[in-house]
Amino acid sequence: MEMPSFLELLEQQYKSQLPFVAYRKPNQKQVKALLQQDDSLHLAVDFTESGFVFAPFDNADQTVLIPNETSKNIESDFEDVVFKHAEDKVFEVDETEKDRHIRLVEKGIEAIRTNKFEKVVLSRKESVAIKSDSVFKLFADLLASYPTAFVYCWYHPKVGLWLGATPETLLSVENKRLSTMALAGTQQYTGSLEVAWGVKEKEEQAFVTTFISDSLEPYVTHLKQGNVKTVKAGKLLHLQTSITALLKSSLKPVIDALHPTPAVCGLPKLAAKNFIINNENYQRTFYTGFLGELNLKVDKSRNRNPRNIENNVYRALTNATNLYVNLRCMEVVGSMANVFVGGGITKDSHAESEWNETVAKAMTMKKVLQ
Ligand SMILES: C=C(O[C@@H]1C=C(C(=O)O)C=C[C@H]1O)C(=O)O
Numbered sequence: 608m609e610m611p612s613f614l615e616l617l618e619q620q621y622k623s624q625l626p627f628v629a630y631r632k633p634n635q636k637q638v639k640a641l642l643q644q645d646d647s648l649h650l651a652v653d654f655t656e657s658g659f660v661f662a663p664f665d666n667a668d669q670t671v672l673i674p675n676e677t678s679k680n681i682e683s684d685f686e687d688v689v690f691k692h693a694e695d696k697v698f699e700v701d702e703t704e705k706d707r708h709i710r711l712v713e714k715g716i717e718a719i720r721t722n723k724f725e726k727v728v729l730s731r732k733e734s735v736a737i738k739s740d741s742v743f744k745l746f747a748d749l750l751a752s753y754p755t756a757f758v759y760c761w762y763h764p765k766v767g768l769w770l771g772a773t774p775e776t777l778l779s780v781e782n783k784r785l786s787t788m789a790l791a792g793t794q795q796y797t798g799s800l801e802v803a804w805g806v807k808e809k810e811e812q813a814f815v816t817t818f819i820s821d822s823l824e825p826y827v828t829h830l831k832q833g834n835v836k837t838v839k840a841g842k843l844l845h846l847q848t849s850i851t852a853l854l855k856s857s858l859k860p861v862i863d864a865l866h867p868t869p870a871v872c873g874l875p876k877l878a879a880k881n882f883i884i885n886n887e888n889y890q891r892t893f894y895t896g897f898l899g900e901l902n903l904k905v906d907k908s909r910n911r912n913p914r915n916i917e918n919n920v921y922r923a924l925t926n927a928t929n930l931y932v933n934l935r936c937m938e939v940v941g942s943m944a945n946v947f948v949g950g951g952i953t954k955d956s957h958a959e960s961e962w963n964e965t966v967a968k969a970m971t972m973k974k975v976l977q
Contacts, residue, residue, distance in 0.1 A: 613638065613683035614743045621742070621762055628659045628673055630759040630899075631685060631750055632929060638750065642679040648765050649674050654858040657902040660930070661761055661769075664867055664891040665884070671766060675903060685750050696977045698969075704731065705962055711886060712958040718882060719954045726814050727873035727882050729961070730949025732889045733969055735937075735976050737944050745770055748975040753841055757931040759898065769893060771936030772971060774840035777865060777897045780928045781905075785827060785854045785861075789816035790838075791870045791951055792846035793964050800837050804846060807955040809835075812846040814953075815870045819850055822864040827852035841935070841971045858902075858928060870951070871895035871932060893938070894947035899930040935971040946972045 608616075613629075620627045620642050629640040641659050643649075651660045651672040658678070662670040708731050715727045739745050746760040753772035762768045775790045792808030816832065823830060833849035854861065872895070873879020883891075907923040937944040948968040950961050 608681055608683045610638075610683045610686050610747075613640070613681060614747065616640070616642065616681060617746075617760070618741070618743055621768075624764040626673055626763040628661070628759060628761045628898075629746065630659075630757065630761075633755050633757055636684045637682055638685050639680070639682045641673045641675065642681065643673050644677060644679065646764050648763065651901065654862060654901060657904075659761075659899065660901045661763075661766075661893060661896070661898045662866070663893050663896040664871070665880075666863065666866060668892075671763060672901070673763075685747075696973075698735075698973060700966075701733075704733065707731075707888065708962050708965065709958040711888075712952055712956065712961045714886060715882070715952040716954065716956055716958070719952065724878040724882065725874045726811055726869055726951055726953050727879040728869070728871050728895070728949050728951045729883070730887060730891065730894065730947060731965060732894075733946045733948070735944050735946055735973055737939065737942050737976055739976070742768065742770065742939055745975050752975060753971075756840065756935070757899070761898065768939040769933075769936060770939065770972075771933060772841070773931045773934045773936065774838070774845065775870065775932040775934055777868070777899075777930040777932050778862065778928065779930070780854055780858065781925050783854045784851070785823075786849065786851045787819060787823075787865070788850065789819050789848045789868075789870065790845050791815045793950060793968070794844050795967055796839055796842050796844050800839060800844065802837060802844060804837075805955075807953055808846060810955070811869075811951040811953050812848070814874050815868060816848045816850070818869050818874060818876075819865065823850070823852055823861065826856040826861045826864070827854055829853045841974075843967060843971070862897075862930075866897060867895060868932075871934070871949070873951075891947070893933055894936060895949070896933045897930045898933055899928070901928050901930070903927050935968065937972045937976075944972065944976055946976075 626643040631638045649672040651670040658675040659673045749758045749772045756772040758772045760770045779786045791812040830852040838847045907925045937946045948965040950964040
């Protein structure tokens with residue numbers, strides 16, 4: 608399907624107030640969408656379901672599912688339209704918000720120094736006016752601006768409308784092959800990937816790697832960790848370690864063990880999570896939750912020519928799950944967008960730098976909103 612017709616179908620679905628998700632996986636051209644045919648709220652309960660999941664930060668809350676079988680599947684190759692952005696606009700600093708975030712970070716550092724936990728990820732929400740006349744233009748702009756991210760637009764009339772371009776995989780499983788990543792540590796990209804990292808960034812990223820490997824251990828075999836490398840996400844750089852393994856259990860216990868990882872919550876998990884819930888002055892809802900394909904059947908046969916009968920007999924249907932952490936995202940409410948941003952706090956954090964980091968992260972979404 609051509610991109611304009613694809614976007615038109617999404618627009619019709621949205622106008623009819625019916626749930627849908629449109630998404631493109633990192634470094635791919637193909638944009639897919641699931642269009643639900645009624646407005647019921649389906650839930651993923653044990654992760655044996657098939658469809659697209661949208662899970663909140665707090666795993667005590669419900670995970671929404673757009674079921675695969677009963678939804679209409681459409682896809683299109685994204686044509687790279689060039690979007691003209693004004694030179695990065697300088698947004699005015701909201702001094703009240705800055706003070707509030709700095710006080711929150713200082714409280715976090717204090718809690719770490721008095722041994723309440725080792726790391727906590729603290730975040731805030733910022734409301735920004737939407738200049739664009741269509742959310743689908745925003746979506747297309749995100750697709751064009753962030754080719755290496757998982758880019759999505761998700762809607763349910765009973766939940767809301769979210770868009771994002773996340774650099775972080777929570778978990779990918781194809782048949783039994785599992786891959787994930789430990790992503791943390793942030794600095795601005797200034798033209799090179801050859802950069803030095805401070806002790807604070809190296810330590811906070813190492814916390815995430817250790818946690819992920821330890822959490823996976825009971826459920827996998829052949830666990831392997833790659834080297835730590837620098838990766839680019841929009842105008843930011845992060846430290847990343849790839850982790851692979853063979854899954855020997857079902858999905859649910861693995862997801863429960865991983866989510867929320869110390870990349871978005873902290874360590875130990877429960878103490879950090881309680882601190883976040885009691886001290887951030889807003890509800891994260893789906894920010895730092897996860898989203899993506901759950902148990903979708905993908906055709907992995909090498910020869911896709913339908914006339915090649917021999918190959919089709921051996922068509923390899925793979926069961927694939929590809930989940931991403933909901934970062935660099937926004938919730939659209941009327942003509943405003945709530946942009947969500949946070950950063951990892953350790954004993955070596957400086958509150959002012961942490962504020963600046965959230966300002967830089969907010970630009971990922973603000974760039975398409977300006
Ligand atoms: C919490 C966010 O990002 C996470 C925190 C990072 C950090 O603290 O350096 C880096 C990448 C993400 O794992 C966010 O983008 O809001």
